[in-house]
Amino acid sequence: MTGPHPSGGYILEELSVGMVAEKPVTxxxxxxxxxxxxxDDFNPVHMDEAFAAKTAYRGRIAHGLLSASFGSAVVGxxxxxxxxxxxxxxxxxxxxxxxxxxxxxxxxxxxxxxxSARVVLKCEGYVGDDMIMDGEATVRxxxxxxxxxx
Numbered sequence: 001m002t003g004p005h006p007s008g009g010y011i012l013e014e015l016s017v018g019m020v021a022e023k024p025v026t027x028x029x030x031x032x033x034x035x036x037x038x039x040d041d042f043n044p045v046h047m048d049e050a051f052a053a054k055t056a057y058r059g060r061i062a063h064g065l066l067s068a069s070f071g072s073a074v075v076g077x078x079x080x081x082x083x084x085x086x087x088x089x090x091x092x093x094x095x096x097x098x099x100x101x102x103x104x105x106x107x108x109x110x111x112x113x114x115x116s117a118r119v120v121l122k123c124e125g126y127v128g129d130d131m132i133m134d135g136e137a138t139v140r141x142x143x144x145x146x147x148x149x150x
Contacts, residue, residue: 001022002019003021004081006051008077008081008083009082009083009123010080010081010140011143011144014085014098015080015112015119017109017111018067019079019109021079021106025073025102025105027062027101027102028099032047032060032066036063038116041063041065046061046063049124050132053067057096060098060099061098062097064097068125070103070125071125071137074106076105076106077111080141083142084119084140084141084142087137087139088118088137090135090136090137091135094132095130095132097127097132101127103132104125104126105123105125107137119139120138123137
């Protein structure tokens with residue numbers, strides 16, 4: 001398991017296929033509310049238990065993109081970390097996530113292109129042993145660190 005780089009981010013030359021980083025995040029009422037406010041997505045399947053109880057989900061579920069955003073946290077703060085810029089992302093959602101679930105976002109380096117400074121990442125989300133989502137991201141990674149400020 002790869003941890004955060006002491007500088008805050010890995011540069012292109014430090015990355016290799018198979019590096020993995022994870023981040024567990026608990027889904028809370030507060031996170032759902034804050035995500036709804038940030039995204040302006042107040043779909044009642046996320047916000048209203050009485051409404052959601054009548055749906056196929058039989059209760060409230062978290063926004064899919066809330067869970068996906070935890071992968072973004074790994075990319076931006078752990079692997080590759082500071083300086084990584086998203087270029088594209090695919091996502092498939094497999095199971096609903098509920099309040100109290102712990103989502104583990106797992107990012108794995110799939111390929112490194114030295115010429116374009118692009119890295120392809122396998123992105124997965126789990127609740128327990130259940131894969132709740134997966135996809136692939138392409139990110140641009142710095143070739144060198146910024147000089148330290150005096």
